Amino acid sequence: MTEPILSMRRLGKTHGVGAQRVDALVSVDLDLLPGELVAITGRSGSGKTTLLNMAGALDEPTTGEVIVDGQNLATLSKQELARVRRVSVGYVFQQFNLLPSLTAAENISLPLELDGMKPALARELAEKSLDEVELGGMADRYPDQLSGGEQQRVAIARGLVGPRSVLLADEPTGALDEATSESILKLIRSRCDAGAAALLVTHEPAYAAWADRVVRLRDGRVEGISVRSKTPSSTADLS
Template structure:
């Protein structure tokens, strides 16, 4: 499903070259749940940006569902982000003056989905995350956990092949974090491919596979044993 081959990413800042990723190679298969974990500066944010087609590697190859990302122009990249990848961010990134329903409907505008169908799909997505009673609330009328559920509903509304979550519990208390991770666990059990980026080991442990990054390199790649 996803294949990274010898991925390197370099930035030039203030005349200094920063090596964010060094020759990373790995495969991510469909229906897998995987966490990238590491301290600040480990390269995990750069990894997220490349996996999410938000940035391009300096060198190396990245294939997403069999397509070579390097060969895509900006319009194709925008389209693949809209259709193939659902993003969930730590800061929620909700439109403050739009209801939960309209926040979830918003990505479907860019797909050309007609208004009536947009509404139906958004309602179903909000129901899926347990917010059927909060559809017409504004973000400032919702708790942090509810806002994150709206963000997850928005990510899921277009049935993406990949759900990519960047520090999805970073702004939540421990009880609310547990609720959100339980929702991610349920989505994965239903077949959703899930990629988490986190610095928290207890969050990473929810995934079947944990890839640890340090100084832009993969230092460990472990999978949970499957019980017979």
């Protein structure tokens, strides 16, 4: 039997204390097998970003556990967690998070270099990744010399660069036109077809149609899961 690449068990997260307490996630169970693209939907505040942050080792769960590539994140040292974040997981942030003092290519290559990759190879991978998001000519521009949509594509290129096993993308197409969004979705789909697993937060039903499953969150709980076969017409709703 194929093992999941990403496994979340009874995952819960409470933000804040006292009167400010928010149960952002409540007992979420979710397994992603290699090759799977899972869309996460739900209104603002339903826990989508919190879920991605737990899956990407950016924040610690209050209850339950996250297993990435067979490693229970709760058992890892700080250094090992940093490695999971830099090597196993590719994260495309809702707010881009590009460093303004680095060029587009450097924003992508620096994290690779920090992980020990030779600068020339890191630069080569960064340029290849920029080509994939159709920004080949803009490698040496700084973020403030790029449009919002172009910055978003740099953030996507940074999240997808290298052989990542888990891709986490938080509304990655918010600033993009329809044609560019479609090409980004194809790119994420092709990474999954090559063996990665992806969690994609999206509000757009047309983009959720690229997913194998659509998980609907409501108030931090899984409200329903739709499973799709390859033909959209035979979508079965299991909720």
